[in-house]
Each structure stands twice: as structure tokens, then as C-alpha cells.
Amino acid sequence: xxxxxxxxxxxxxxxxxxxxxxxxxxxxxxxxxxxxxxxxxxxxxxxxxxxxxxxxxxxxxxxxxxxxxxxxxxxxxxxxxxxxxxxxxxxxxxxxxxxxxxxxxxxxxxxxxxxxxxxxxxxxxxxxxxxxxxxxxxxxxxxxxxxxxxxxxxxxxxxxxxxxxxxxxxxxxxxxxxxxxxxxxxxxxxxxxxxxxxxxxxxxxxxxxxxxxxxxxxxxxxxxxxxxxxxxxxxxxxxxxxxxxxxxx
Amino acid sequence: xxxxxxxxxxxxxxxxxxxxxxxxxxxxxxxxxxxxxxxxxxxxxxxxxxxxxxxxxxxxxxxxxxxxxxxxxxxxxxxxxxxxxxxxxxxxxxxxxxxxxxxxxxxxxxxxxxxxxxxxxxxxxxxxxxxxxxxxxxxxxxxxxxxxxxxxxxxxxxxxxxxxxxxxxxxxxxxxxxxxxxxxxxxxxxxxxxxxxxxxxxxxxxxxxxxxxxxxxxxxxxxxxxxxxxxxxxxxxxxxxxxxxxxxx
Numbered sequence: 480x481x482x483x484x485x486x487x488x489x490x491x492x493x494x495x496x497x498x499x500x501x502x503x504x505x506x507x508x509x510x511x512x513x514x515x516x517x518x519x520x521x522x523x524x525x526x527x528x529x530x531x532x533x534x535x536x537x538x539x540x541x542x543x544x545x546x547x548x549x550x551x552x553x554x555x556x557x558x559x560x561x562x563x564x565x566x567x568x569x570x571x572x573x574x575x576x577x578x579x580x581x582x583x584x585x586x587x588x589x590x591x592x593x594x595x596x597x598x599x600x601x602x603x604x605x606x607x608x609x610x611x612x613x614x615x616x617x618x619x620x621x622x623x624x625x626x627x628x629x630x631x632x633x634x635x636x637x638x639x640x641x642x643x644x645x646x647x648x649x650x651x652x653x654x655x656x657x658x659x660x661x662x663x664x665x666x667x668x669x670x671x672x673x674x675x676x677x678x679x680x681x682x683x684x685x686x687x688x689x690x691x692x693x694x695x696x697x698x699x700x701x702x703x704x705x706x707x708x709x710x711x712x713x714x715x716x717x718x719x720x721x722x723x724x725x726x727x728x
Numbered sequence: 729x730x731x732x733x734x735x736x737x738x739x740x741x742x743x744x745x746x747x748x749x750x751x752x753x754x755x756x757x758x759x760x761x762x763x764x765x766x767x768x769x770x771x772x773x774x775x776x777x778x779x780x781x782x783x784x785x786x787x788x789x790x791x792x793x794x795x796x797x798x799x800x801x802x803x804x805x806x807x808x809x810x811x812x813x814x815x816x817x818x819x820x821x822x823x824x825x826x827x828x829x830x831x832x833x834x835x836x837x838x839x840x841x842x843x844x845x846x847x848x849x850x851x852x853x854x855x856x857x858x859x860x861x862x863x864x865x866x867x868x869x870x871x872x873x874x875x876x877x878x879x880x881x882x883x884x885x886x887x888x889x890x891x892x893x894x895x896x897x898x899x900x901x902x903x904x905x906x907x908x909x910x911x912x913x914x915x916x917x918x919x920x921x922x923x924x925x926x927x928x929x930x931x932x933x934x935x936x937x938x939x940x941x942x943x944x945x946x947x948x949x950x951x952x953x954x955x956x957x958x959x960x961x962x963x964x965x966x967x968x969x970x971x972x973x974x975x976x977x
Contacts, residue, residue, distance in 0.1 A: 489776060492789045525774060525835035527738060540741045580842050582899030583832060586774035590835030608885070627957065634959040636857070636950070638969020643895050645887055650831030699885070708876065710883040720887020722971070 480617075480691060482506055483570035485516045487577040487588040494623055494668045494676060495578055498683055502576065502621070505684045514566050518587045524559065525590015531557045548599035556597070563595040572617040572690055573657065575647075579624040582643050592651055601655050609701040611656020617690065618652040620644065620662040621683065627667045640664070641719040649698060649720055658695035663687075729866075729940060731755055732819035734765045736826040736837040743872055743917045743925060744827055747932055751825065751870070754933045763815050767836045773808070774839015780806045797848035805846070812844040821866040821939055822906065824896075828873040831892050841900055850904050858950040860905020866939065867901040869893065869911040870932065876916045889913070890968040898947060898969050907944035912936075 484502055488495035499515075506513045516523075529541045533555035536546060550556045556564070567573065577588050584592070596602065601612040624631075631640035644662065652659045663686040665679045697717045705711045716722055733751055737744035748764075755762045765772075778790045782804035785795060799805045805813070816822065826837050833841070845851065850861040873880075880889035893911065901908045912935040914928045946966045954960045965971055 489778070489792070490790050493791075519775075525839070526768075527834075529738065541739050542742075543738070581838075581845065581903075582895040583838065585776075586835045586839030586842050589830075589832065589838050590774070593829050593835050596830065630957040632958060634965065634970050636948070636953045636957045638894055638898055638967070639971075642891050642969050643899065646831040646892050646895060649887055650892065654830075701885070704885045708879040708885045709881060716883065718887070720891050721883050722888075 480511050480571040481569055482511045482513045482572045482574060482690075483516065483566050484513060484574045484576060485518065485588065485591060487518045487575075487585045487591075489519045493578075494665065494679075495576065497676075497680055498576060498621065498623070498665065501680050501684050502574065502687060505687045506690075509688065509690075511572075511690075514569070516563060516566060516591070518591060523587055523591060525587045525593065527590075527594055531560060531594065533557070544598040544603065547597045548603065551597060551599045560594050560597070563591065564597055564600065567595060567613070568600070570616060572619070573613075573652075574619050574621055576621040577623075579622045579626075582637070584647065596651070596655060606656070607654055607701075608698075609656065611654060614656035616657045617660055617695070618657040619660040619690070620647065620652075621665075621686075622662070623665040623668045625667060625669055627670075628664075639719065645720050648696065649718065653698050659698070660690065660693045660695055729760050729820040730818055731760045731762045731821045731823060731939075732765065732815050733762060733823045733825060734767065734837065734840060736767045736824075736834050736840075738768045742827075743914065743928075744825065746925075746929055747825060747870065747872070747914065750929050750932050751823065751936060754936045755939075758937065758939075760821075760939075763818070765812060765815060765840070767840060772836060772840060774836045774842065776839075776843055780809060780843065782806070793847040793852065796846045797852065800846060800848040809843050809846070812840065813846055813849065816844060816862070817849075819865060821868070822862075822901075823868050823870055825870040826872075828871045828875075831886070833896065845900070845904060855905070856903055856950075857947075858905065860903060863905035865906045866909055866944070867906040868909040868939070869896065869901075870914075870935075871911070872914040872917045874916060874918055876919075888968065894969050897945065898967065902947050908947070909939065909942045909944055 486499050503513060527543050532546045532550045534553060535541060536549040575588060577585050606612045626637055629635055630637045633639045648659050663683055668676060699718055703710055703714045710716060710721060735748050752762060776792050781795045781799045783802065784790060785798040824837060826834050855861045875886055878884055879886045882888045897908050912932050917925060948967055952959055952963045959965060959970060
């Protein structure tokens with residue numbers, strides 16, 4: 480497969496840097512072709528700006544998604560966005576690797592999505608979920624966290640990890656049309672000794688071996704929802720986002 | 729009350745800018761003292777960097793949370809972080825106002841949290857949830873979205889809005905010790921006519937009138953969880969994050 484690894488950690492001596500090294504080595508050993516977007520090294524700007532468009536359709540009133548669509552049509556996307564979008568469209572599988580900050584993506588990675596998941600290409604005009612612009616691709620999260628697994632169980636103090644990841648796994652990756660693979664989570668890294676951290680890296684390598692064969696997470700199909708955007712009667716909820724489906728019927 | 733309004737939109741002619749104007753006027757009319765952090769105007773940098781610390785304890789290996797703690801103790805936080813942290817500690821109520829991007833915060837606002845919610849002050853060393861460093865304060869999200877309400881109902885195509893907001897409302901605001909008020913959501917703004925948008929601004933004003941009196945969202949107390957960080961037997965789940973609590977017991 481062609482794999483795009485988007486990596487977001489500032490420190491070259493970090494555990495995340497070791498994970499990055501494992502991924503690059505393992506993916507190439509497994510015969511994949513890999514491109515790396517190392518966001519801190521690239522000094523990637525995560526903030527959408529008017530300057531992202533060479534010739535906006537209305538410079539006096541920037542509606543970012545409308546200008547994205549216009550820029551796609553006119554070749555006016557800034558070079559840094561265009562480069563990343565080209566990599567995204569090139570890949571068969573997207574891996575986002577990061578430390579979990581405040582139960583979500585670090586800003587530099589969130590901004591990569593805000594700027595590179597461009598309206599008119601990735602989504603918009605009927606392109607969403609099953610019909611998203613990145614259809615046919617796989618995607619996977621790989622992250623470290625200070626949490627212990629029991630904190631993020633279904634009754635854990637931080638809430639269910641499936642719920643914590645829902646806005647990313649459903650709202651970004653699935654929304655854009657991708658098949659979302661089970662994430663790799665390096666738990667409580669700061670509290671583990673060298674052997675434990677070594678074990679986590681071994682586990683990551685094995686997890687990566689399953690990229691082509693792993694069963695994607697279950698999400699509903701677009702057609703499971705009616706004209707009111709709600710699950711059709713008789714469709715049993717199978718994803719955590721709709722798990723409370725019966726609560727207000 | 730002393731209110732900190734953190735605002736994240738690039739375009740002065742946007743609906744979000746109109747919401748900001750409503751908030752500033754209404755809050756002051758209601759007798760509150762308001763400070764505004766207008767992140768785009770400030771050109772706020774959302775990316776954590778080694779340069780955030782005047783004299784890091786280990787310049788050769790930046791562990792961001794450990795350096796935050798060290799910088800708090802030694803007065804070494806960068807001026808832009810210190811200024812925002814001072815505002816945060818000054819306020820009785822924090823309002824985050826933004827357009828929902830990819831079912832989460834825009835990167836510039838996520839990075840405000842990543843950099844300003846400083847270890848050793850806001851969290852860490854036993855400071856979390858009920859015992860978080862921002863205890864005694866209220867917090868509220870106010871945001872626009874392209875979604876229609878039915879898309880974000882319990883059985884909606886995008887998933888339950890309570891689940892979508894869980895990482896922010898629980899994982900950031902509640903984690904830091906704050907009482908979280910019901911959010912204000914300006915639904916499907918791009919699809920509404922001028923009268924509909926005017927109505928949404930009126931609704932926002934009324935929502936803001938309830939800042940001091942609104943009942944906060946229900947979250948569990950720290951003591952509802954056992955030594956294994958899971959809900960103690962017999963405690964019924966009352967927040968969406970633990971709603972699947974019985975699924976793996």
C-alpha cells in the first residue's frame with residue numbers, strides 16, 4: 480500500500496519519536512511505500528488564513544469552505560496545503576500518530592485537518608460518510624496517552640475511549656469516506672519502565688502488520704438514515720455515536 | 729461575574745463575529761466584567777514549542793508538561809502563555825466561542841488549551857475533575873455549526889451532540905475542575921435566512937442571561953470511582969461518557 484504517516488510531536492527523544500521510527504521501519508519492511516509529514520519539522524501552520532488562497536472569490540469576506548472550493552477549481556490553494564492534499568490523495572492508508580492532548584488531537588494536527596481536508600475534494604456537495612471524497616482508503620489513529628486503560632473503559636473516570644475518539648474516528652476519518660481501522664493506543668507511557676515501553680513498541684509493530692487485513696470499525700451506512708438524518712426505524716444502532724438511539728424515540 | 733471570552737474566528741463579517749458582538753454587549757449590560765481573547769487578532773500561536781520556556785530544566789529533552797510545571801515554579805513561562813493564564817485565573821466564567829470545525833475546536837483554540845491549561849496550575853499532581861485547578865469557575869461552549877439538530881440527535885447521522893462534545897466538556901472543562909453549563913449551539917447557520925440568523929442571535933443573548941443561574945451539566949464526582957478508576961458498583965451512570973457502563977461488567 481501507499482501509506483501517508485502524519486506525525487505530530489515536537490521532541491526527537493520522545494516515545495512518539497520511537498513509535499515513528501518503528502512505523503517507518505516496519506511499514507517499509509512489509510513492502511509498503513511510505514510518505515511522512517512530520518508537522519513540527521515542517522513547521523506546519525495549523526491556522527486557516529485568508530492567505531491560503533491566491534485569488535479568493537471575495538477577498539472582503541472570507542468564507543473558508545467556499546474559498547477552498549473556489550481555490551480547488553482555480554488552482555489557487557497555497558503550496559503547503561496543495562502538497563499535503565496531494566499526499567492525502569496519493570495514499571491508500573492514512574496514519575495519524577500523535578500524543579493525545581486533552582483527549583483530542585494536538586493543535587498542529589487538528590489544523591492539518593482543518594486546512595488540508597479541503598471542501599470540494601474531501602467533503603462537500605454530497606461527499607460525506609460512504610460517499611466521502613477519500614473513499615476506498617483506510618485510516619488509523621496511533622497515539623500515546625497518560626491514561627491507564629481502566630480510566631477509559633465503558634465506566635472509566637475519563638469516559639469510554641470509543642466515545643472520546645468518536646469526533647475523530649467518525650467526524651473526520653469516516654466523514655471523509657475512509658475505512659477506520661482499530662487504533663493503536665500506547666497506554667500510560669510515562670508510568671511504564673523501559674521494558675514496558677519496549678513492549679509497547681513491539682505491540683505497535685505487530686499492530687501495523689494488520690493494516691491490510693484488519694477489520695474496520697463498524698459505522699452505519701448513509702442509507703441507514705432517513706430523510707430526517709436519523710436512523711430508520713428498525714435499524715439497530717451499531718456505533719457508539721448512535722448508542723443512545725432509543726433514548727428519545 | 730468576571731468573564732473571559734475566548735473567541736476564534738478569522739472573518740470580521742462572519743456570523744461568529746456577530747455572536748461575539750452580542751456577547752460583549754449583553755454581558756456588560758448584565759453587569760459582568762469581560763475580558764476578550766480574540767485569538768486571530770492576537771495572532772495567537774497554537775503550537776507548543778521549546779521556546780515557551782525561558783529556562784527549561786532539560787533543554788536537550790523537552791517534556792512539555794514537566795517543563796510547564798518547572799516554568800510555573802521558576803517564573804519562566806513565555807509572556808503570551810502567562811497573559812492568557814492570568815486571564816483564566818482571573819475569571820469566574822470561561823466562554824469558548826468558535827465555529828465547530830470537524831466536530832471539534834478549531835486548531836487555534838485547541839492550541840490555546842494545549843499551551844495555557846498549564847500543568848501544575850490547571851491540572852496535575854492530583855488536580856483533576858472535582859479537584860481540578862480551575863475549581864469554583866463556570867465554563868460554557870458557544871458555537872456555530874453547519875449541522876441540523878436532527879443530525880446530532882441520539883440517533884442522528886453525526887452521532888449524539890453530547891458524545892461529540894464529551895472530549896471538550898468532560899475532557900477539558902470538567903477535567904480542569906469547572907462547572908460546565910449547557911452549550912449554546914447556533915445550528916445550520918449557513919442554511920438560514922437573515923431572519924433565522926437574527927433569531928439565533930436573540931437566542932444567544934437569552935442563553936447568556938442564564939450564565940449565573942443555569943444548572944450545570946451532570947458529571948460524576950471523583951469519589952464515584954473506585955481505586956481502579958471505574959464507577960463503584962451500585963453507582964448508576966449519569967454522564968454520556970459512562971453511559972455504556974454496564975456493557976462490559
